[in-house]
Amino acid sequence: MTSGSTSASADRPVRRRQRLSTPIADELLRRVVSGAYPVGTQLPPEPVLVVEFDVSRTVIREAVKSLEAAGLVSIRQGDGTVVRDRGLWSILDPRVLPVALTYDIGSRLADDAIALRAELDTTLITEAAPKLTEGDFATMDECLHVMDASSELADLQRADLAFHRVYRARSGNELKSSIVMLLMEEMPPNERLVREPRAMYDAANLDHWDIYNALRDGRVEDAVVALDRHIRDLWTWRHDTP
Incomplete structure (x- = not known):
């Protein structure tokens, strides 16, 4: 001891x-x-x-x-x-x-950050798609089921990060992945997510499943469209829902 x-x-x-x-x-x-x-x-x-x-x-x-x-x-x-x-x-x-995003310099920085994340993330999933393994799909599937069932914010966020980490890691593009993570981590906290985690993931996981199924079927363009929609819809959801 x-x-x-x-x-x-x-x-x-x-x-x-x-x-x-x-x-x-x-x-x-x-x-x-x-x-x-x-x-x-x-x-x-x-x-x-x-x-x-x-x-x-x-x-x-x-x-x-x-x-x-x-x-x-x-x-x-x-x-x-x-x-x-x-x-x-x-x-x-x-x-x-994080300070710049909080004050949203010029009233467009946060929108630009979301657009940049979407651009980089869709590139990463395109690069990763041909290299995804059965183990990768098993990990994503497990994450999806957690996000479908859990009501604990910490569990939901862990599964969410793990889901997206699969294709980012498989892409092999460390620089783009790091920039995406930086943009995600420094975005001001989503107060609605803290208040209504289950409601948010009920909406978000529909996109997650679309991304997964498209990748599983080899429909890379559909996966890109679903991922882009997912990133932009979450930003809209944050602002438009009272």
Whole structure:
């Protein structure tokens, strides 16, 4: 028993302490992305931020440097820290994307993210279709039955992710798969899904079955159409149903 406990403790990853600058960088990032600090304007001077956040100059500099690394600001000697044009921001930076989607820059970023996910995901399923195995179909079938029967949100989401992971993994395209996962993970949480998980999956799994049956029958174009519809319908369902 002692030996096992020691081994488990040794294997457990060491949790690093959060940098003091991290929450400050997050708040400054939120202000930039939300427009509280508009494009072309300067961030408050360093002494002002030191007083506001009650930290050292070093901590403020670290926070501002992290914004510069994400392309949100430029630090100009003698001119202060200036918010850059939105076209220069690293939108896919995992720190920037969730905030940008929350504030939906230009009222179209979330729609663009859904369109990009649909474009990439349909490419992945096309690449995967000829390579799917009986084991792949068995995994997808199992996921479908969980999504048909369970009322537990965690179980539904696990099965959903596992269903889509089958063809993404089989495609062999790690870059596209990673971008799709990033877009999914950073999308603002769907409050309706939390309130009505069974209702949402009653609708979503009709598309899942269409995707599965089309792939099983070798109807790749039909699978692509069903997947594209599935991704876009869920976004519409999120917005249009009260």
